[in-house]
Every structure is written in C-alpha cells, then in structure tokens.
Amino acid sequence: MEAVRNEAVNMPDGAVILGIESSCDETAAAVVKNGREVLSNIIYSQIDTHTLYGGVVPEIASRKHIEVIVQVVRKALEEAHLNIEDIDAVAVTYGPGLVGPLLVGVSYAKAYAWGTGKPLIGVHHIEGHIAANFIENKNLEPPFMCLVVSGGHTHLVNVRDYGEYEILGRTMDDAAGEAYDKVARAIGLGYPGGPKIDKAAKTGNPEAIHFPRAHVDGEEYDFSFSGLKSSVLNYLNSCEMKGETVNTADVAASFQAAVVDVLVGNSMKAVDKFGAGKFAIAGGVASNTALREAMEKACAERGVEFFRPSPILCTDNAAMIAGAAYFEYLKGNFAGPTLNAVANLKLGDR
C-alpha cells in the first residue's frame, strides 16, 4: 500500500472511525470510538445466496457488495446516531481476500473519504480479526499471543505491540475453516460448514473415529489440515463401499476433536516455550464452542489469561476493521488515493 504518512494525530476527545469490510461474503460497516467502543456494527451476510452453490462465488459476492454497500454504510451511521461530519476517519479492508469483493469496499471507501475530506486508513483483514479482542476486552494490551483461525488463514502470532506481529506458525495447506467447510460438504451438511459441524458435533462422540493429528516435521508451530480432510473422505468412502451408514454427528465430533487438539496443542507449545502470559483467539473458527472451551481450559491450567471475542466479532465484521484502524490513526498512517486491493496481502506488510 502506498501510505501517506502524517504526523501522529493530536486527539483530545478520541477518534470515531467508520470501518468498511467486504473481503469475502459479508458487506459490513461499523462505527467504533477509540478502537474499543462499538457505536454500530452492521453486517449484511450473503450466506443464503452462496449456500445455493455450496461455497462463495466471487463474482456474485462482488455484485452483492455493490448492491448493498451504500445502505449498509448509511445504516451504520444512523445506528451510531452520527453524521459523516462526526467521523474522524474512514477505514477499509484492502486485503487479503477475494479481489473483486475487496475492490468494492476499497473503491467505495476511497470515494467516500475523498468526497467528505476525511482521512483514509487501509486495514489488513487479519489485523482486524486480532483487534476484535481489544473491543471485547477493554483492558487487553500487547504483548500477547494470538491464534487466528478463519476460512482463509491459520496463523499463530506473537502480537508484540499494536500493529507489530511476529508469525510463529501457519498452515502448510488448508486453513482450519476451509477444512471445516470441505468436511461439512462431504458429510452433507452444506455451507457454511463451521457452524453446522459445531452444532452436529454436540450430539456426536468425539472418540468414535480416530482421525490423524498432523504435525509438521521440524516446524512445531505450523499446522496441516489436508491430511485430516483426506482421512475423513477415505472414511466416508470406505463406509460407502462396505454399505455401512455414516453417523454424521460422530464424524463431525471426531473431525472437530482432531482440529481442536492440534490447534490447542501447537498453541500451548508456543505459550510454554515463549512464556506467554496472555493468549487470545480470533477469526471465524474462534466462535467454535469446542475450541473456545478447550483453549480456555488449557490456558487456565497454565495460569495464562485467556481472551476471545464474542462470536459476532469472530466472524467477519467491520467493527474489528474500525478497531484496528484506530491504532494506525494514532500513528498517522493514512492511505493515499492509490490504495488498492491486495488479494494476498501478508501480515505485517504495510
């Protein structure tokens, strides 16, 4: 991103930021004060449309974003009881994500900021997910360790300071959420898979089938989920060949147990090694009931403080974008009119 770097902002009454998010299939806008106080949080989900196709269709997502973005932003201001004059900056997700959907948000935010004379802030989507923890936990301050688990990312991150990250581990193949979505499709639960597996697993036996817990040789904090996904597919095939009925709840619970074991196991290895005192989770999969419980327990056993956003702030939303933008606002990190969508933006690139 080409940044227009200004002097750090002098801000007697705090900053009210309008955030816009459109990186995948949610069109969202929110108004957040001082990075932690949500004044409005509007999310227009396209799930019903994409369910018809078994996953997100990028072109359809872009078109839907264009159709609703004006109303979504207007509603965010209305619910916050504010006019555009009351806003100090406009923030937008500029990557990573689907390029078409990202472009809708970026173009809209650029035009809006330019037209109203407000500064523009480009936000990294994963930084947004991490920042959701600041909204929910008013006293949380870096340094802390964070596991970001979403549909496109699985990152174990040392949050050294606001906007300063060290990536300790990442997935070598599928993201955790991607594995949930693919397995859900295979067992006939449909899209989006995460919440459906979460629900089905509640009535299943997590020990019914032993699925593998993959570890990456020599990279103890990295993750790999494609072998687990193949193992579930093999199990389903072998049941079909033997004419056995598949117990969907048991498959969901056993698959979920394998994912949670690896996520918690690697995270706690890093917590122990680095002596982290605070641990947070973020991203869509962080709304998973089993993961929240297991992570809370593992942290409690070590005397580590555990943080997680409420489910609505785990999945994609714009409050987290406005929240993350606040810390860039304080540093005077503003974007220029050349801000562009970057589909594969890396964490830490700015």
Ligand code: KG4
């Ligand atoms: O963060 P997010 O909304 O979008 C991305 O940035 O990718 O995450 C979406 C992912 C999807 O893969 C979805 O299946 C998963 O998060 N997810 C869940 C749950 N809710 C959403 N996975 C497991 N359990 C859930 N309850």
Ligand code: ZN
């Ligand atoms: Zn996300």
